Amino acid sequence: GAVVSQHPSRVICKSGTSVKIECRSLDFQATTMFWYRQFPKQSLMLMATSNEGSKATYEQGVEKDKFLINHASLTLSTLTVTSAHPEDSSFYICSARDLNGHSNQPQHFGDGTRLSIL
């Protein structure tokens, strides 16, 4: 089945550091990738929709200058948390939809990145 690889799986760093998370579709091309954030014991909240070759669409309340998204190819999207602070600590999960996939096709999810800011 379709595989989405997310790297790194865990990051621990000091406050003020910028952290980049990569999301790759391994066996399919994805024009659209999604970035979610999940707090402990809570559900997933969509942060932004990443479209290959164009600017990402951010959800209300998500700072685009804080969470930089780049989708340079059909198999790679990156999320950079700039100048991270303890309140940015969370579980970040990416998802991708096949190039030929329509709304009736499932999204495939990565294994997530646990970000801890000290």
Next chain:
Amino acid sequence: KQEVTQIPAALSVPEGENLVLNCSFTDSAIYNLQWFRQDPGKGLTSLLLIQSSQREQTSGRLNASLDKSSGRSTLYIAASQPGDSATYLCAVYALNYGGATNKLIFGTGTLLAVQP
């Protein structure tokens, strides 16, 4: 605003029991509904996807139903096993919600523990 709710929030059952997880959504304008499994500290595994025109889908011991008009879905797990222990999330793919891009809206999840 589309809201997705899951009941119960947590469930503990002995091995071998059949169980039902519930999902409700407030706006029936959806493309489809998906059920996912999430193990601790992990991403999501898609279990079943039901199109808006469908009533149910089955995969192995899992059966999911959809009643779009009433805004409800159920996930039935037969003969539960300790390996079924995980958080189960339902999500609806909303139609052009609020003028924004169609997107997957997740429920609050049900934490399932199957006791050996």
